[in-house]
Amino acid sequence: MSIKNKTNEQKEMSFIGKARRAQIVECVIETITEVGYAQASLGQIAKRAKISKGVISYYFTNKEELLEQVVIDYYIACQSFIWPQIEAQTSPKGMLQTYIESNLKFIDENRKHVFAVIEIVSNERTDEGKLRFAAKHDDTIFLPIENILRLGMQEGVFREFFAMSSRVMALTIRHAIDGFSLELMRNPDLNVKDYTKELITIFERATQK
């Protein structure tokens, strides 16, 4: 019986099992980076992992679950890298700066993983044609930045955002960050320090009173 056909209580996955899943996830990232989402077949992934396709099916229910794991791993790694840094900040301005800074740092240090996640999130769909990770992505990604902006407004350090404009600001920051990831793949020699500094400047000016 394959590992996946067990009930939830049976979630007794061995150490080696976890390692295998991690290895496969790593190869998904590698593959998507090299050939893109649409060409990243299980065959291509298995080839890079130097295992048979069957192994993937053994450790993951289906391709969907495999890609989800890539996304989940990213969320965990990204959040646990960023949150402590933001929580260490006391001012909204510091939080915003840290949000941008830490995100770019994480992306720089996890280029392929982040790129793969963007590919997956913007392509993977349900049978009905809806983007599968859109909702979850929204929750995980936009809530924190919107909270920072709201806090800044309440404390009076950020300008007053009319109508839905705090959402626009949040989206724009997010698009800038995701866009940085794409640019980094196209142009790996990018000066990350300068890019970060400039992005902080842009959104400091955009938010200040």
Add this chain to the structure above:
Amino acid sequence: MSIKNKTNEQKEMSFIGKARRAQIVECVIETITEVGYAQASLGQIAKRAKISKGVISYYFTNKEELLEQVVIDYYIACQSFIWPQIEAQTSPKGMLQTYIESNLKFIDENRKHVFAVIEIVSNERTDEGKLRFAAKHDDTIFLPIENILRLGMQEGVFREFFAMSSRVMALTIRHAIDGFSLELMRNPDLNVKDYTKELITIFERATQK
């Protein structure tokens, strides 16, 4: 003989031929909008166009050419909508504002087409795994905005951008605009006016002295 095996300029395409190509391009846009790039097969496209798959092959050499046509049509429509408005401006500040405004207006009025192009440009690859439209996209999309920024610096109305930061600014503006398109698909009832106003505010503040 199919329509595509004529001379390269394809001068001699019948009226009905052009109409058919346009109709098929329209259905590609529709299909990508509904099911995404990866699921947009010729079969799906033909189904929506209520024609047989063979017809598509009759009017387009291959899928690649078909998708390229979607992108080309976008470039032509977008440029001819935006350029006159920008050229009518005299100040860099006015140009930047108009650039954002007209882009968002075009996107709003051509939601599906723009979305489809983003899907195609960010997914369609050559046999070697490189993004097929990356280079052309860069030329068409980034040069104008970078020119506006440079002009503003020379005239002293924009702040001094250090190092590569005018490129960062151009990229960030572009990511904000492309991001708007994606957001508009997820949330069709978006208040476009407010979104535009806010985006202009953000980048006015980000660029001013």
Add this chain to the structure above:
Amino acid sequence: MSIKNKTNEQKEMSFIGKARRAQIVECVIETITEVGYAQASLGQIAKRAKISKGVISYYFTNKEELLEQVVIDYYIACQSFIWPQIEAQTSPKGMLQTYIESNLKFIDENRKHVFAVIEIVSNERTDEGKLRFAAKHDDTIFLPIENILRLGMQEGVFREFFAMSSRVMALTIRHAIDGFSLELMRNPDLNVKDYTKELITIFERATQK
């Protein structure tokens, strides 16, 4: 109504109609020569003829009839070239020599047509998978040479062929001639004179007492 849907009595084909058929047949030969039987589609043929595929269907019931016409034209041209020369001979030895000589001359002067016919005859099959032209080919091709051999035996100028060996001789002569055609396509600069001389020598020696 297309020309082919008329009854036999209506075989009133115009001058221009005959010319068209001849032109198309010529292009079939050209196409098969260039790309081979399997790749010689109606589309390829029409392209070389600079006409639409529909025209071919207008003048020929189907592809089968078109290819048959190529073969028929060959038989007529070949026979009317060769027969008079053989009939002018009085001795079996002279006939055999003339048979080889005139065949090779005809092939040399109609390289592409002969090659196309060989391609068609050895590939074109009925729905049941039988070679369509095998029987007709046999009758037209082998009877004359077998007759020459029989005559030579009766007159005592050829050696006695035991058992089925006059058929073997006829076949071998025929294979040598068809093979010459193939070799001529592979190696167009072949010295035809020398080839002819040698082939005559071979079969003179093989048949003589």
Add this chain to the structure above:
Amino acid sequence: MSIKNKTNEQKEMSFIGKARRAQIVECVIETITEVGYAQASLGQIAKRAKISKGVISYYFTNKEELLEQVVIDYYIACQSFIWPQIEAQTSPKGMLQTYIESNLKFIDENRKHVFAVIEIVSNERTDEGKLRFAAKHDDTIFLPIENILRLGMQEGVFREFFAMSSRVMALTIRHAIDGFSLELMRNPDLNVKDYTKELITIFERATQK
């Protein structure tokens, strides 16, 4: 991962894998025999093998490689059958006789395989329209017989061949042998013994001083 994406030498193919490939090759031969090269699609082959089309793609990179395997198998089997017999001969005359004899024997005992190879070699083309196996065929097939003829001339037991006529002789012998294969398919009850005897006589006479 399919069996074919291993190293180039494909050292590590399982026993069952080899058997499957052999089985599929056998069905290609069967299929070409029944319906000819042009109609021998992967679907037809799979049907005869009672497997799905996918299995063929699993064991062979593409159709081209599959057909090449048929040809390679033939070369190996044919050479290893014929060579020892020829090398056992001491005189050129004996060699020539053995060459014809053993070739015809091999064809008789491998009728379908030989026929299939002839179909493939004379039809399979590259994308540029050139016969794919023409060159290799030439090397493998004509060199040995030309060597025998040259040896016979040097030793003075064969007549002097002027100009390119030893090549003509080699070609004619080869055409006779290939032609025998075709004749055998059309007429399975052929008396092979008599055919062989006659062919030997023909070329003995054709070559002798």
Add this chain to the structure above:
DNA sequence: AATGAATGAGCTTTCATTCAT
């Protein structure tokens, strides 16, 4: 725990043929 084998659906593309004009 892991694999090789196999499937069947779906992909893009080509093709002979039909038909309205």
Add this chain to the structure above:
DNA sequence: AATGAATGAAAGCTCATTCAT
């Protein structure tokens, strides 16, 4: 007389998934 348009079947091939071992 001729064409452009369209079809539907079949081609070679890829893929996610299943399953026996």
